[in-house]
Amino acid sequence: MTVTLKDIAREVGRSVTTVSRALDDYDDVSPETRALVRRVAAEMGYTPSSLAQRLQKQQAETIGLILPTFGPRFSDPFFSEFITGVGNQAADLGYDLLVSTRPPGESELQAYRQNVQGRRVDGFIVVRTRREDARIQYLRESGFPFVAFGRTEGENDFPYVDEDSQHGMQLLAEHLLELGHRRIGLIAAPTDLMFTQYRVQGLSQGLERAGIYLDDRLVRVGDLTQRGGYTQASLLLDLAVPPTAIVACNDLMAFGAMSAAQERGLEVGRDIAITGFDDIPMAEYSHPPLTTLHQPVYQIGEKVCLMLIQRLAGETLEEEHIILRPRLVLRQSSGGKRAGWVAAQPRKEVPGDR
Amino acid sequence: MTVTLKDIAREVGRSVTTVSRALDDYDDVSPETRALVRRVAAEMGYTPSSLAQRLQKQQAETIGLILPTFGPRFSDPFFSEFITGVGNQAADLGYDLLVSTRPPGESELQAYRQNVQGRRVDGFIVVRTRREDARIQYLRESGFPFVAFGRTEGENDFPYVDEDSQHGMQLLAEHLLELGHRRIGLIAAPTDLMFTQYRVQGLSQGLERAGIYLDDRLVRVGDLTQRGGYTQASLLLDLAVPPTAIVACNDLMAFGAMSAAQERGLEVGRDIAITGFDDIPMAEYSHPPLTTLHQPVYQIGEKVCLMLIQRLAGETLEEEHIILRPRLVLRQSSGGKRAGWVAAQPRKEVPGDR
DNA sequence: TTGAAAGCGCTAACAA
DNA sequence: TTGTTAGCGCTTTCAA
Numbered sequence A, B: 001m002t003v004t005l006k007d008i009a010r011e012v013g014r015s016v017t018t019v020s021r022a023l024d025d026y027d028d029v030s031p032e033t034r035a036l037v038r039r040v041a042a043e044m045g046y047t048p049s050s051l052a053q054r055l056q057k058q059q060a061e062t063i064g065l066i067l068p069t070f071g072p073r074f075s076d077p078f079f080s081e082f083i084t085g086v087g088n089q090a091a092d093l094g095y096d097l098l099v100s101t102r103p104p105g106e107s108e109l110q111a112y113r114q115n116v117q118g119r120r121v122d123g124f125i126v127v128r129t130r131r132e133d134a135r136i137q138y139l140r141e142s143g144f145p146f147v148a149f150g151r152t153e154g155e156n157d158f159p160y161v162d163e164d165s166q167h168g169m170q171l172l173a174e175h176l177l178e179l180g181h182r183r184i185g186l187i188a189a190p191t192d193l194m195f196t197q198y199r200v201q202g203l204s205q206g207l208e209r210a211g212i213y214l215d216d217r218l219v220r221v222g223d224l225t226q227r228g229g230y231t232q233a234s235l236l237l238d239l240a241v242p243p244t245a246i247v248a249c250n251d252l253m254a255f256g257a258m259s260a261a262q263e264r265g266l267e268v269g270r271d272i273a274i275t276g277f278d279d280i281p282m283a284e285y286s287h288p289p290l291t292t293l294h295q296p297v298y299q300i301g302e303k304v305c306l307m308l309i310q311r312l313a314g315e316t317l318e319e320e321h322i323i324l325r326p327r328l329v330l331r332q333s334s335g336g337k338r339a340g341w342v343a344a345q346p347r348k349e350v351p352g353d354r
Numbered sequence C: 001t002t003g004a005a006a007g008c009g010c011t012a013a014c015a016a
Numbered sequence D: 001t002t003g004t005t006a007g008c009g010c011t012t013t014c015a016a
Helices: A005-012 A016-023 A031-044 A050-057 A077-092 A106-117 A134-141 A165-178 A194-208 A226-237 A251-263 A297-312 B005-012 B016-023 B031-044 B050-057 B077-092 B106-117 B134-141 B165-178 B194-208 B226-237 B251-263 B297-312
Strands: A062-068 A096-102 A123-127 A146-149 A160-163 A184-188 A219-221 A245-248 A273-275 A292-294 A321-324 A327-329 B062-068 B096-102 B123-127 B146-149 B160-163 B184-188 B219-221 B245-248 B273-275 B292-294 B321-324 B327-329
Touching: A005 A016, A005 A031, A016 A031, A050 B050, A062 A077, A062 A106, A062 A297, A077 A096, A077 A123, A077 A297, A077 B077, A077 B096, A096 A106, A096 B077, A096 B096, A106 A123, A106 A134, A123 A134, A123 A297, A134 A146, A146 A297, A160 A165, A160 A297, A165 A194, A165 A245, A165 A273, A165 A292, A165 A327, A184 A194, A184 A226, A184 A251, A219 A226, A226 A245, A226 A251, A245 A251, A251 A273, B005 B016, B005 B031, B016 B031, B062 B077, B062 B106, B062 B297, B077 B096, B077 B123, B077 B297, B096 B106, B106 B123, B106 B134, B123 B134, B123 B297, B134 B146, B146 B297, B160 B297, B165 B194, B165 B245, B165 B273, B165 B292, B165 B327, B184 B194, B184 B226, B184 B251, B219 B226, B226 B245, B226 B251, B245 B251, B251 B273
Parallel strands: A062 A096, A062 A123, A123 A146, A146 A160, A160 A321, A184 A219, A184 A245, A245 A273, B062 B096, B062 B123, B123 B146, B146 B160, B160 B321, B184 B219, B184 B245, B245 B273
Antiparallel strands: A292 A327, B292 B327
């Protein structure tokens, strides 16, 4: 059925070894043999068995990506974009991409172990890092190569790319303060996520510079979905004295928050400011368009993948730790552009990417 | 470094074969040996090399999924959910999932060929089928196992799961007609996609029952992104006599269309009806919430994957062809629920799934 | 310039 | 009950 080196060898009357070397362009093969072998190989439609090659090389030529999910309706646009970046880079460099999704916890860790021990992948990309990250701990202990998108609370003596959430949130704080907001609500993300720390800190530091302190009663934790944002925002809005601005830790929750506000008859961007984080493509087209912090997800995916493959190849990285500054994208949901409300163009190009 | 059968064999003073069989629970191994082997294996932290097992079995135990994308900002929530369904099912059945993203065209086809010929995957899941689908043609010709999500224009003599878009659109047509709409715009999807045919046909048939004919000038083609929806809707809305309803072929384009309408000062659901297709989680939380057709994407992913693996195992499928009826989900964007507008709960549970 | 032999880690047919 | 042998498809010494 499938053509192997042996088949070609038989056909051209040479040994398997010679055929192998001819195809690999070794210089100790006579030009005639080489030509003959190549022609016959092409005719027979030969393609090497990657399985065999990999067994021999002791390399899976595959990188693993296990996405942490909650529930089956996992549909974070953030990650489709990330996967695309990782996958394209991997493909360019001749690597395969193995993708799984697991809820955080034991089954997730088990998936890591299986892939490591079964040598299915050569390295991992770890996303959505946690303060104490069992995945990272495991990978470090086992000395298995990985690159993270995000940091942890421990020693970050591994290669990573992260965004400077703290800085981003400070920009946002300034923006909201400038607009006159003093009573600011926050929909945080699960507290075990590392970026939650940075984002909450960033916001509170930004506010404190102006002598404003984050009010505990105005801080809620959402699960990063629209529904979560909706639920938590509803609680904030139903307070006796609700906040005049709600900062959500990601765009999806911000959308949920907008929905909750609108349901209560509020005009987002006028009666209340709502902001997100990530700048997923949707953010430009929500109603009103969402003020948020932009991250070049696709590029981060590419970069993280490149770093990993460089590590695998034994190259030293120019930069082990990369921290990107998110860019504040002002749109109508924060009211910062009230003047141009209706006329403003939500479809404006986002520069910097690509 | 890594423990192999040989290491265990040396340790317990038995042959590699015996160790292998002991671990695989063959019944021709003495209880003592079995116990010993298992204990030592556990102690040494043995995990079989999947590479070696696969080479021996001549099976990659991996299924391939190549997502067609346009441009780097590929972030269709539809597909994250689909991947999750496929991936979880695959994992449950002991298969790996190989994911790539390619723009439709030659490089895409090449990716298929590489994976087939290099025997990297045992089968493929093909999504977003086209009227004339080179991928499917190739896979059929090479006799390579695959299951499609969608049909094609040719002979559909392969296993597939598809939704009955035609039926869905007819439901939608009835709904819009009932609301009094007569001048209905359509933002279709790229015409080479198979589902576009069904959706356009379904809509026009549904309308024709009431003697209404789709006006060519009100039909535009979008690229399935928000931006595309925005652009095409803008053109429709700027006509001398714009439509009173716009039907988009997927949710993302519907969001873009809403954005265009709102920018023109229209209140979606009152001044104009806008509808989508897919019912991605966002649809519930857009402003206004989107009337759309629900597809159980996660379940479809699971099902398609299960069918493929059953095929690979040589089992016969109970059903080779599965066609699901999408469910019309009425929300405010079509104006069908005007009465309850502000009070309506966008967070209502979507039954049927899970 | 070519080929024989060994080995990557595993499974399976067969013999003992 | 156990071990020997062979082989999956490939690469890489090493000898001819």
